[in-house]
Amino acid sequence: MPMRFLKQIRMTLGAMLSIALMGFALNLNADVPTPQIPKAVKGEQCVEETAFMRRNHMDLLDHQRDGTLRQGIRTKKHSLNGCLSCHVVKDSNNQAVTFQSEKHFCRSCHEYAAVKIDCFGCHKSTPDQSASSL
Amino acid sequence: MKKVAFAEINASNGFYVLLLLLGSVVAVGLGAAYFMEHNGHEVTGMNNQIVWGMPHVFAVFLIVAASGALNVASIASVFGKSVYKPLAPLSGLLAITLLAGGLAVLVLDLGRPDRLIVAMTNYNFKSIFAWNIFLYTGFFAIVAVYLWMMMERRFNKYSHNVGLVAFVWRLLLTTGTGSIFGFLVARQAYDAAIMAPLFIVSSFAFGLAMYILVLVSAFQMTDREFGQGIAQRLRSLLGVFIGSVLLLTLIYHITNLYATEHHGIEAFILRDGGIYTHLFWFGQILLGSILPLIILFNKSLQKSVGSLVFSAALVVIGGFIQLYVIIIGGQAFPIDLFPGYEVTSSFYDGVVASYTPSLPEILLGFGGVALALTLTTVGVKVLRFLPVSLADKDVDPHHKA
Amino acid sequence: MSEETNQDRRRFLGVGLGAAAASLAPGVVLYGVAQAKTDSEPASNKVRWGMLVDTTKCADNCDKCVSACATENGWDKHTGRAETRPQWMRKVTLKDKVTRRTTSLPMMCQHCEKPPCVDVCPTNASMKREDGIVLVDKHRCIGCRYCMMACPYKARSFVHEQVTDQKSYMPRGMGTVESCTFCVHRIDKGESPACVEACPEKAIVFGDMNNANSEISHRLRLFSTTQIRDDLRLNLGVRYEGI
Numbered sequence: 001m002p003m004r005f006l007k008q009i010r011m012t013l014g015a016m017l018s019i020a021l022m023g024f025a026l027n028l029n030a031d032v033p034t035p036q037i038p039k040a041v042k043g044e045q046c047v048e049e050t051a052f053m054r055r056n057h058m059d060l061l062d063h064q065r066d067g068t069l070r071q072g073i074r075t076k077k078h079s080l081n082g083c084l085s086c087h088v089v090k091d092s093n094n095q096a097v098t099f100q101s102e103k104h105f106c107r108s109c110h111e112y113a114a115v116k117i118d119c120f121g122c123h124k125s126t127p128d129q130s131a132s133s134l
Numbered sequence: 135m136k137k138v139a140f141a142e143i144n145a146s147n148g149f150y151v152l153l154l155l156l157g158s159v160v161a162v163g164l165g166a167a168y169f170m171e172h173n174g175h176e177v178t179g180m181n182n183q184i185v186w187g188m189p190h191v192f193a194v195f196l197i198v199a200a201s202g203a204l205n206v207a208s209i210a211s212v213f214g215k216s217v218y219k220p221l222a223p224l225s226g227l228l229a230i231t232l233l234a235g236g237l238a239v240l241v242l243d244l245g246r247p248d249r250l251i252v253a254m255t256n257y258n259f260k261s262i263f264a265w266n267i268f269l270y271t272g273f274f275a276i277v278a279v280y281l282w283m284m285m286e287r288r289f290n291k292y293s294h295n296v297g298l299v300a301f302v303w304r305l306l307l308t309t310g311t312g313s314i315f316g317f318l319v320a321r322q323a324y325d326a327a328i329m330a331p332l333f334i335v336s337s338f339a340f341g342l343a344m345y346i347l348v349l350v351s352a353f354q355m356t357d358r359e360f361g362q363g364i365a366q367r368l369r370s371l372l373g374v375f376i377g378s379v380l381l382l383t384l385i386y387h388i389t390n391l392y393a394t395e396h397h398g399i400e401a402f403i404l405r406d407g408g409i410y411t412h413l414f415w416f417g418q419i420l421l422g423s424i425l426p427l428i429i430l431f432n433k434s435l436q437k438s439v440g441s442l443v444f445s446a447a448l449v450v451i452g453g454f455i456q457l458y459v460i461i462i463g464g465q466a467f468p469i470d471l472f473p474g475y476e477v478t479s480s481f482y483d484g485v486v487a488s489y490t491p492s493l494p495e496i497l498l499g500f501g502g503v504a505l506a507l508t509l510t511t512v513g514v515k516v517l518r519f520l521p522v523s524l525a526d527k528d529v530d531p532h533h534k535a
Numbered sequence: 536m537s538e539e540t541n542q543d544r545r546r547f548l549g550v551g552l553g554a555a556a557a558s559l560a561p562g563v564v565l566y567g568v569a570q571a572k573t574d575s576e577p578a579s580n581k582v583r584w585g586m587l588v589d590t591t592k593c594a595d596n597c598d599k600c601v602s603a604c605a606t607e608n609g610w611d612k613h614t615g616r617a618e619t620r621p622q623w624m625r626k627v628t629l630k631d632k633v634t635r636r637t638t639s640l641p642m643m644c645q646h647c648e649k650p651p652c653v654d655v656c657p658t659n660a661s662m663k664r665e666d667g668i669v670l671v672d673k674h675r676c677i678g679c680r681y682c683m684m685a686c687p688y689k690a691r692s693f694v695h696e697q698v699t700d701q702k703s704y705m706p707r708g709m710g711t712v713e714s715c716t717f718c719v720h721r722i723d724k725g726e727s728p729a730c731v732e733a734c735p736e737k738a739i740v741f742g743d744m745n746n747a748n749s750e751i752s753h754r755l756r757l758f759s760t761t762q763i764r765d766d767l768r769l770n771l772g773v774r775y776e777g778i
Contacts, residue, residue, distance in 0.1 A: 069672050072578030072664055074723050081703055098699075122673050122708030124701045174709045176695040181618030185680040185693060245678015245693065245710030252675050256658040263657035263681055319767060320651060320687035469689055471642075471763055472778075475629040479642070480598070481622045483689070488618065 035112035038105050040086045047077050057083075061119075080119065085127040099125035138220040138529070140285075140518035143356045149515065152355070156508040163501010166494040167242035175245065178495045183487030184465050189243035191457045192499030195340060196236030196506060197270075197311055198333055199453070201304040202341015204229040204277065208304075211284070211297035217367065220521035220529055221349070226281040227513045228345055228506075229304075230274060235506030237270060239499055262313050269307045276300050285518065308334045315460065322399040323464030328389065332382040336453065339375035343449035346372065348510060350443050352520055361526035365439050372442075373430045376449060379456075380423050395473070402467045402486075403459065410463035413455050422452010462489055572723065578666040583648075583772070584717055585667070585744035586731070587751050587760065588640055590777040592738035595639040598626045603733030604643075607718060609702040610692075619695040623715045624730060629778065638778050641730065641739070644669055644690040644715035645763065646772030652682035652691065661712075667772050668717050676711040683712060687764050690714050717741075717772075744772070 040046070046053050048060070060078040067073040076082055087105035088096045097103050099120040102111070106125070110117050119125075143149060170178055180187040206225035210218035241247050257264045280300045283293040312333030318324040346368055353360045387404065390396035403414055426445035435441040466487045471477065477484035514520050521529075572578070601624045605611035610621040624643040630636070646669045652661040653669065660675035661682045671682075671691075683691045691714040698707055704720040707713050718728035726732075731739045742749035754760075760774040 065674055067577075069670065069674070070662060070664070072572070072666070072719070072723055073576070074574040076574070122701065122706035122711065124703045124706070128703030171710075174696040175693065176615040176619055181616065181695070182620070182622065182683070182692050183618060183689075185683040245680070245712075246676065249675075249677045252658050252660075253677050256660075256675055258653075258656055258659045260654050261657040261681070262655065263679065267657065314681075317655075318651075318685055320685055465684075469687065471627075471688065472629050474633070475631055475638075477627060477629055479625050479627040480601075481620075481625040481627075481689070482618070483625075483627050483642075 033112075035109050037108055038087065038089045038103065041088055042086045046086070047082065080123060081128055084125065088127050096126040139522040140220075140223065140520060141522050142516065142518055143352070143514050143520065145515065148355055149511070153508065153511055156504045156511060159504035160501050160508055163239075163498050163504065164242075166497035166501065167247075170243070170494050170498070171247065177492060179490045179492045180495070181487075181489070183482050184462060184489040186461055186465065187489060188491040188495035189239050189498050191454060191461055192502050193236045193240040193243070194311065194457050194461065195454055196232050196239065196502055198308060198337040198457075199340040199344045200229050200232035200236060201273070201308045201311075202337035202339065203232055203345050204300060204304050205338055205341055206345055207280070207284070208297060208301040211293045212301050214294075217363070217529060220524060221345075221364070222284055223281060223519040224349060224352075224514070225345060226277050226284065227519050228348060228510060229277050229341075230281075231506045231509035231513065232341075232344065233270060233273060234509060235502040235504075238505055239502035242498060243495075262310060262317060266307075266310045266314070269303070269310045273303055273307050276303050304337075305334060308337045315464070320469060321464060321467075322396060322470055323403070323460070323467055326386065326389070328382065328386050332379075332386060335375065335378040335382050336456065339372070339379050339449055340453040342368070342372050342375055343446040343453070346442060346446040347450065348507070350439060352514060353524065356520070358520070359523045359525040359528075360439060361524050361529065362437065363526040363530040364524045365442050366436070369430050369436075369442050369445075372445060372449065373427060376423050376427055376430075380419075383418075383456075398470065399464075399467050403463055407463060407466075407486075410459055410466065413463075414459050417455030418452050418459060422448055422455060426452070465489075574723075578664045578668070578723075580665040580667075581745060582666040582743045583745045584646070584722065585742065585751055586646075586717070586728070586773045587740045587754055588773065588775050589736075589738045589740075590638050590640045590775055592736040593639045593641070594736065595628060595637065597639075597735070599733045599735060600624060600641050600730035600739065601626055603729045604715070604718075607702075607721075607729035608705045608716075609698075609700075609707065610713075612698075613696075615696045619693075621692040621694065621713065623690075623692065623713065640775060640778065642688065642690070642763075643730075643773070644717075645688050645769070646715075646717060648770035648772070650769070651685040651687065651767075655681045655685040657681070664719070668719050668722070669714075669772075670716055670719065671712050671714065673706065673708065673711045673713070678710040678712065680712060687767060687769075 048056075053060075061080060061083075064075075064078040064080070067075075068079075083106075089101070089103045089105055091097050091101070091103075099107055099117075102108065104125060106117055106119075178187060203225055206218055207222035207229075209215050210222040241250060244250070253267065257267075259265075276296070277300055280293065280296045283289045283296045309330040312330035315324040316327055316329030350360065352358075387400060390400045403410055405411060407414075426448040429435055429441050429445045429448075432441075466489065468477075468482075468484050468486065471483070523529075602611070604624045608623060610623060613620045624641055627640055627642045629638045629640070631638075646663075646667055648663075648667065650661070650663055650669050653663055655661075657679065658675045658677060660672045660677070661669070662672055663669050678693065680693055683693060691712050693712050694707060694709050697709050701707050705716070718726075718730075721728060727741045728739075731741045740751050740754060742751035744751055744755065746752060754776070755774065758776055760776050761778050762769075762771040762774055765771075
């Protein structure tokens, strides 16, 4: 009895895997859309090389947040507010869009990559003009 | 005594109906958890005064009962009472499934259950919660090995030693659960070392009661024979456990009553606490302890398995009420920040905190109970946890036909 | 480090600060501005931030400190039940059961030297910064509320509902625990907490308790002050005068 049970599980898993692989193969042939990444409003160069930022921005932000919160180091180079300030996207009323909008800089790419952002549950997603901190 | 035979239960229609019923309760519980996570704890009855509510009552009950459910196996392999041998595998299974149900409720009530990985990667070794993460995962592993030793004939010789480890571990686990409250210096109802032993004896009673309910139901549903001998032993055992809980409860309150600084909380629970006072006297003491004791030791009811099941059910209900009084009642009593002063504020200082459990919380709790029972049902279906018969002639070494 | 060298260092710091104070507007130094650190400098354990509340000046019907805190930190908008309202700071009125004397005071996180919330937190989300400020690292908080059970001062709140439009310097979000931060974002800029500035009676003094020359140290030396629930021996960062 337990043997048959195990076999059933194995078969189900096998079926699921082949469906997934099939979908992947189909996708390769399809036209792949690319994300519409808004251009930064300030300056030509990000705080680090663009290629480096694409791969490592999350590590920089993680490092920054632990330094800021746990140790009280308040340098601004890799701050989240820094990202939001340069990469702000304005709507038709010249208001900065929030993470609720598909046009938001972070969202435009993260949605494409299907990576969930955990920042904006707590952090404000628009730049803070007045405050210099964080 | 004959060799005890174990068998899986049959895939009858009843089995699938039961599975469907339990599965739907689990699904509803999961839905409730999703609703709570999506809308925040605003939709629960919990608030900034009563920070732990109904889910914690359910979770703590299941976790405490889990360690207690293992006792039946310990009696067989650690204390060498061979009459309990046929009962041992189910005891191990129930220990695992009840713990799984309790932990599921606890985790799904977190403000950020999606961050469970954080709890696995950042440990504060001074936190009793962090100790408990090890105690719980260790419990799963040890009981699994223990079951293996019991159920694989070649390894039976190790079951005494592994059983001993499991027994010590389960005492540590309940100590950990009790200490969550016992180490809280802030609140007058907690901050008492007796919480650990109180939780241990409570686990004996809750765990055995849950065990009796599951065992007798399983036997009833699968038409297996349940003898007087086993019923009689479980009856006395449950009685002794209920008595022990009563004793430690008495010591807890007597100790508090002796010290003037604790008179406030004692008056609250024992006399002036409204719902909590009623729950304590009528729920925990009368319904959950005195009544089952009377039934269990009533000579005219000795032959009835039904009276044993009824008593076990009362112990379970009384256990829930006991934890409700400890967890909710303990928080409802205002923190004494300024001894000797009457305190008022815009934030409920000096007043009894109000709490009305909401439906989602209760559904989440029952979801956890149903999860434990679902896992148990599946367990007895796929592996040989249940003895074929517990009739006196099959289990009692001194039985004379 | 021995007590003696500590004293020495304090004296040395004191001289330096005295000189700095002379060149600044009087009064400013009382808030400890002279100790503002640079952005790249981590918080240091040479500093122990503290607050002294003079309850004799605190008016019963005034809650300007509380509303200033709420506005500053963005917990003023709450749509849910009254019992789930965040309360980083609250006004408490005491009435002596025997003498009937009443006292009014603000109550908030007491920034214990040995905080029970930090002890019980399973993930180290509850933490104490080197300079004695007790914080919740919301990146790590899983929302178990054990710290709220453990806090003797009922100083912590759980965010029960979705929040939007937070202050950029004070992120807060559903499912995590929060409390008074001593306005850490202001302290790091050399400013004093919002409640201190808002008090019309100047009843709250804020500063470095390790610095012998700070106003708070002066007053702690001169007057009899109280730590709430001092039976717990938590060595609090908030002290009260007049109770």
